Amino acid sequence: MAIWQGESVRKKTGGRRRLNRGKKRREIGSEVVLTELGPERHVVQRTRGGNQKTRIYRTQTVNVTDPKTGKTTKATINGVTANPANIHYVRRNILTKGAVIDTSAGPARVTSRPGQDGCINAVKTE
DSSP: OOEEOSOOSBOTTSOBOOOSSOOOGGGEEOOOOOEEESSOEEEEEEOGGGOEEEEEEEESEEEEEOTTTOOEEEEEEEEEEEOTTOTHHHHHTEEOTTOEEEETTEEEEEOSOHHHHSSOEEEEOO
């Protein structure tokens, strides 16, 4: 089901606004992708203007950057330890931007948007 991101039918006061036109194709949004741990699964989706967006549904690997040395290594994800977006995402192992994860390289914070970027990048934390 598509999400409509157009103007609301309701005013700030709660009254009904009579729209002078219908919904437009350009106002259609997309469903939220909640990336979780598991075997790799991603989908390439066409977006506005013929561009492409890679959506990750499941993954087990992450690119971890060490800010002290500046080196980036590929590591496996063991689990999610904290997620400021939603406290219940920790229990479900859902990865979003800002989530703190436990990796084989140590604890790290996700800096990319997995549902839109097509990869998971993280910065090592202490």
